[in-house]
Amino acid sequence: MMKIRTHKYAELAYPLIEGIQGSSVEAKYRTLALTFPTIIMQSGLAQAIGFLMAKNKDEHKELLKHMAILLNEVDSKTLHDKIIDSSVTKYQLLSREALDASAWLKRYTQALLEKQS
Numbered sequence: 001m002m003k004i005r006t007h008k009y010a011e012l013a014y015p016l017i018e019g020i021q022g023s024s025v026e027a028k029y030r031t032l033a034l035t036f037p038t039i040i041m042q043s044g045l046a047q048a049i050g051f052l053m054a055k056n057k058d059e060h061k062e063l064l065k066h067m068a069i070l071l072n073e074v075d076s077k078t079l080h081d082k083i084i085d086s087s088v089t090k091y092q093l094l095s096r097e098a099l100d101a102s103a104w105l106k107r108y109t110q111a112l113l114e115k116q117s
């Protein structure tokens with residue numbers, strides 16, 4: 001049986017978010033993951049990924065790593081290069097996939113991660 005893409009994202013995202021539970025970046029990751037789909041929508045995928053790369057804080061690195069895993073890339077550099085080098089059509093597809101993937105990270109973040117107290 002072939003799985004639909006969103007099902008794959010759901011299966012991959014759950015253990016990634018579970019791995020953040022109780023970590024030092026939990027609260028900051030939560031804030032970032034909750035806003036990331038909006039950042040993609042407002043700024044575009046290349047800028048959103050570039051933003052995470054530029055920040056270089058642990059929670060940004062973690063979200064970047066998670067996005068690379070969900071989008072089936074070796075690492076964030078490979079993901080960024082793929083986005084930058086893509087045609088308009090491919091960029092639109094990558095953006096759609098990134099939105100779907102980040103939406104699953106957001107859902108599990110809401111369910112599993114603690115708010116900052």
